[in-house]
Amino acid sequence: MSLAESAEERQSKTKRCKLDDESPLMKLPKIELHAHLNGSLSKETINILASMKPDSMDMIRNADDMLLIGENEQKTLEDCFMIFKLIHEVTDRPELIKFATKAVIKDFAKENTKYLELRSTPRSNDYMTMDQYVEAIVSAIRESSLDEPSIVVKFLVSIDRSKGVEMAKEITSLAIKYHKKHKDVVVGMDMSGNMRGSKARDFFDLLSEARAAGMKISIHAAEVHNDEETEDVLKFEPERIGHGTFIPPLKCQNPRLMVLLQEKRIPLEVCLTSNLKGGTVDSFEDHHLGVLISEELPFTICTDDKGVFSTSLTKEYEIAAKTFKLTVEQMWKISYDSIDHIFGEEELKSNLKKYWQHWKEDNPEEFK
Numbered sequence: 001m002s003l004a005e006s007a008e009e010r011q012s013k014t015k016r017c018k019l020d021d022e023s024p025l026m027k028l029p030k031i032e033l034h035a036h037l038n039g040s041l042s043k044e045t046i047n048i049l050a051s052m053k054p055d056s057m058d059m060i061r062n063a064d065d066m067l068l069i070g071e072n073e074q075k076t077l078e079d080c081f082m083i084f085k086l087i088h089e090v091t092d093r094p095e096l097i098k099f100a101t102k103a104v105i106k107d108f109a110k111e112n113t114k115y116l117e118l119r120s121t122p123r124s125n126d127y128m129t130m131d132q133y134v135e136a137i138v139s140a141i142r143e144s145s146l147d148e149p150s151i152v153v154k155f156l157v158s159i160d161r162s163k164g165v166e167m168a169k170e171i172t173s174l175a176i177k178y179h180k181k182h183k184d185v186v187v188g189m190d191m192s193g194n195m196r197g198s199k200a201r202d203f204f205d206l207l208s209e210a211r212a213a214g215m216k217i218s219i220h221a222a223e224v225h226n227d228e229e230t231e232d233v234l235k236f237e238p239e240r241i242g243h244g245t246f247i248p249p250l251k252c253q254n255p256r257l258m259v260l261l262q263e264k265r266i267p268l269e270v271c272l273t274s275n276l277k278g279g280t281v282d283s284f285e286d287h288h289l290g291v292l293i294s295e296e297l298p299f300t301i302c303t304d305d306k307g308v309f310s311t312s313l314t315k316e317y318e319i320a321a322k323t324f325k326l327t328v329e330q331m332w333k334i335s336y337d338s339i340d341h342i343f344g345e346e347e348l349k350s351n352l353k354k355y356w357q358h359w360k361e362d363n364p365e366e367f368k
Helices: 005-012 043-051 054-062 078-089 096-109 130-147 165-181 200-212 228-235 253-263 272-277 289-294 313-323 328-341 346-364
Strands: 030-036 113-120 152-158 186-192 214-223 239-241 268-270 299-301
Touching: 030 078, 030 096, 030 299, 030 313, 030 328, 043 096, 054 239, 096 113, 096 130, 096 214, 113 130, 113 186, 113 214, 113 239, 113 346, 130 152, 130 165, 152 200, 152 214, 152 272, 165 200, 200 228, 200 253, 214 228, 268 289, 272 313, 299 328, 313 328, 328 346
Parallel strands: 030 113, 113 152, 152 186, 186 214, 214 239, 239 268, 268 299
Antiparallel strands: none
């Protein structure tokens, strides 16, 4: 079934996806490939973490209005980065990182996410080293495989480009070390952080080093208007691109970028609510997901920071379905196709595809 067929054609085929508690999209097996660990913490988890660190309670309570972005509220990207600084206050020790990781995994598992890639930038402070930070996450993922056996979880080590190349070198070495030690968990690298004040190309040698070591690469790109940098990233050919908002012609006047995306067919990690609340799109209807669907380009639907943006993976699927008038079967196909874009091994991809196909066969009522 083509995702680009007309609304009239879709209308007569299968039932519509609905924005309610009975949505079949809650039952649908899903893939999450763009989830920042700290931004995915629920308000409940943040409060528990704060209670485990009493000296942070007042700070969190006073910042309560800022921590979570409401339904109709927009904030700038700079505001979002400030929110992360607050969340970091309650995740500054290995035991807190481990608790946070397990809580996020449990939340995703509850909504039938079957494969999850978490990403985070290692941090150090008076209470932990960057090694301890990564070890806490890996340990939490391994323990969660016993507590939440229905979900497979991998980890991407993130470079925060705003911290500069020297810090990125240290983190890249750390990522490669833990990839060699835990190849089944630490599968890739991500480059994120505030894009202003740095050039993506300055980090390409480091990302190439990680790739040579066997890691896959995801790069945040085109979150803001910067044609030169976006072209650099497309030509670098990461395995995935985060957001890519300013690549399609809806947001960009440079047709070369869209041509490159069509040629390279790099999957975009699409984050609808994040882009709307972050102010990089004016409405869901104006989101570049519509272009990706009509042009049949590869993408995957993601949350970005489900805690900060008060969303969930199911809700992102529901928003996509409602906005672009997609059926349950088409949403299943989007989820199924996302398996091709995971950083997990080929055998895992094959097993996930079998699970998706069996789920569809076993749940015909969801497609009527």
